Amino acid sequence: MNKQWQIELEKIIKDKKRLLSNPADLLSYGFDGSFGQYQPERVVQPINREEVADIMKLANTFGVPVYPRGQATCLSGGPLPVRGGIVLDTCKMKDKLTIDSENLTATVSPGVITSKIKEAAEKEGFFYPPDPSSAHVSTIGGNVAENSGGPRGLKYGVTGNYVLGLEVVTPQGEIIRTGGQTIKNVTGYNLTQLLVGSEGTLGVITEVTLRLIPKPKSRVSLLVVFDDLVASGKAISGILSSGIMPSAMEIIDQHCINAVERHKPAGYPVDAAAILLIELDGHPKAIEEEMVEADRICREIGAREVQTASDEEDQKKLWEARKLVSPAIAKIKPTKISEDATVPRSKIPEMFERLSEIREKYNVELVVFGHAGDGNLHPNILTDKRDQEEMKRVEMAVSEIFESAIEVGGTLSGEHGIGTMKAPFMEKELGKIGLEMMRRVKEAWDPNDVMNPGKIFPQDGQTKLVLTE
Numbered sequence: 001m002n003k004q005w006q007i008e009l010e011k012i013i014k015d016k017k018r019l020l021s022n023p024a025d026l027l028s029y030g031f032d033g034s035f036g037q038y039q040p041e042r043v044v045q046p047i048n049r050e051e052v053a054d055i056m057k058l059a060n061t062f063g064v065p066v067y068p069r070g071q072a073t074c075l076s077g078g079p080l081p082v083r084g085g086i087v088l089d090t091c092k093m094k095d096k097l098t099i100d101s102e103n104l105t106a107t108v109s110p111g112v113i114t115s116k117i118k119e120a121a122e123k124e125g126f127f128y129p130p131d132p133s134s135a136h137v138s139t140i141g142g143n144v145a146e147n148s149g150g151p152r153g154l155k156y157g158v159t160g161n162y163v164l165g166l167e168v169v170t171p172q173g174e175i176i177r178t179g180g181q182t183i184k185n186v187t188g189y190n191l192t193q194l195l196v197g198s199e200g201t202l203g204v205i206t207e208v209t210l211r212l213i214p215k216p217k218s219r220v221s222l223l224v225v226f227d228d229l230v231a232s233g234k235a236i237s238g239i240l241s242s243g244i245m246p247s248a249m250e251i252i253d254q255h256c257i258n259a260v261e262r263h264k265p266a267g268y269p270v271d272a273a274a275i276l277l278i279e280l281d282g283h284p285k286a287i288e289e290e291m292v293e294a295d296r297i298c299r300e301i302g303a304r305e306v307q308t309a310s311d312e313e314d315q316k317k318l319w320e321a322r323k324l325v326s327p328a329i330a331k332i333k334p335t336k337i338s339e340d341a342t343v344p345r346s347k348i349p350e351m352f353e354r355l356s357e358i359r360e361k362y363n364v365e366l367v368v369f370g371h372a373g374d375g376n377l378h379p380n381i382l383t384d385k386r387d388q389e390e391m392k393r394v395e396m397a398v399s400e401i402f403e404s405a406i407e408v409g410g411t412l413s414g415e416h417g418i419g420t421m422k423a424p425f426m427e428k429e430l431g432k433i434g435l436e437m438m439r440r441v442k443e444a445w446d447p448n449d450v451m452n453p454g455k456i457f458p459q460d461g462q463t464k465l466v467l468t469e
């Protein structure tokens with residue numbers, strides 16, 4: 001028999017195609033790009049802010065958990081319905097994508113796919129720099145909620161650096177606007193940036209206003225080949241301390257290179273210990289000089305080879321192969337655990353050494369790639385969740401990755417968020433009071449704990465990652 005809130009929900013979403021309750025649908029909304037699987041009681045697909053507001057009023061009255069969801073590419077468990085309730089799928093809210101050429105802004109519905117914003121901006125001669133490798137499949141709502149980064153974070157920053165304003169439905173179902181079209185805004189607390197990266201725990205984003213910038217005049221890419229992983233880490237610091245600011249500087253280790261070459265050959269050197277992919281953008285004369293200088297620095301530090309690509313097509317090929325790393329390594333074993341421990345840039349070589357030790361110590365399939373230019377590494381462990389003995393070793397390896405990142409002065413997450421996967425380690429990084437202050441913010445916004453409950457904050461006494469059953 002239907003519960004009272006389920007009967008009330010049918011009065012809000014009258015279109016039966018947008019209110020899902022059959023087991024197959026519920027199952028397919030129970031996972032994301034991370035690890036766990038949970039079952040919601042209902043899935044709703046609202047098409048406007050008013051429906052979202054009515055759903056939140058109902059959820060708040062009946063104490064039903066609501067889990068906002070974009071395309072569920074999250075790698076930390078953000079949209080997982082860990083306490084059942086309602087999954088609120090925002091993908092049908094995608095009607096608005098307006099470029100304002102006079103103000104250099106874009107106003108966008110939350111379900112719009114990120115790469116569409118970039119395309120629309122470029123048509124008008126502008127640039128929307130945040131470029132998560134999932135940009136062709138993830139939504140702007142998800143990107144804002146996770147404060148997603150990507151290769152270009154090094155020079156241009158992350159999603160949050162481009163969010164000027166938001167329209168948000170609060171956990172109580174009120175519709176509010178924060179920020180706006182202005183580049184500067186210091187009126188009171190910066191609620192826009194509090195909501196950015198809040199992982200759907202403070203409200204549902206129903207519209208985003210983004211800052212655009214002029215499109216850089218030209219671009220070149222370098223592929224630098226190393227026989228030693230630690231040397232590649234030193235080259236990253238070498239280039240940055242020389243005064244060059246690449247728009248992207250990515251590292252791919254040997255395991256990932258081989259996985260890409262097996263998946264869809266891109267011509268990456270399979271015998272290299274690591275490669276760096278570097279992109280320089282700006283005025284053609286300036287990048288010409290920087291290209292020569294970056295080549296010299298890399299060779300001095302021990303690069304075996306430096307290839308350059310100035311042609312648009314050649315560059316596209318190099319970077320498309322980079323985007324294939326994640327799907328390619330997913331083929332190594334059935335379960336992929338993707339981390340984004342981020343360290344100060346000077347600590348990249350040390351972190352590489354620690355990761356090699358962890359790989360040996362726990363005998364796990366640990367591979368590394370990532371946005372090395374900003375210290376944001378992606379150690380990934382490929383495993384099989386049905387093998388409980390191996391999963392125990394994986395649990396310990398993942399915990400040690402987090403601990404190592406914190407010990408060298410880094411952070412649990414540079415861009416994937418905390419979700420369920422990193423919650424047990426929050427106190428380690430923030431301290432007791434730091435974490436408590438965050439809890440107080442959550443309680444003030446959402447006293448009935450209906451907005452994405454079970455995320456970010458560890459459960460009482462939870463200090464360990466548990467991946468086994």
Ligand SMILES: Cc1cc2nc3c(=O)[nH]c(=O)nc-3n(C[C@H](O)[C@H](O)[C@H](O)COP(=O)(O)OP(=O)(O)OC[C@H]3O[C@@H](n4cnc5c(N)ncnc54)[C@H](O)[C@@H]3O)c2cc1C
Pocket residue numbers: 032033067068069070071072073074075077078079090110131132133134137138139140141142143144145146147148149150151199200201203204205206326327415416452
């Ligand atoms: C192959 C691959 C590559 C990736 N590369 C990158 C990368 O380079 N950089 C990076 O940062 N991440 C990357 N990710 C992670 C992921 O794509 C991002 O976190 C992305 O922003 C999630 O968007 P989504 O639409 O899938 O959101 P979801 O996964 O559905 O949700 C993510 C979080 O946002 C919340 N949320 C979603 N929509 C809303 C809304 N409208 N209002 C409030 N809360 C909302 C959810 O509750 C959840 O907590 C990658 C993932 C994959 C699978």
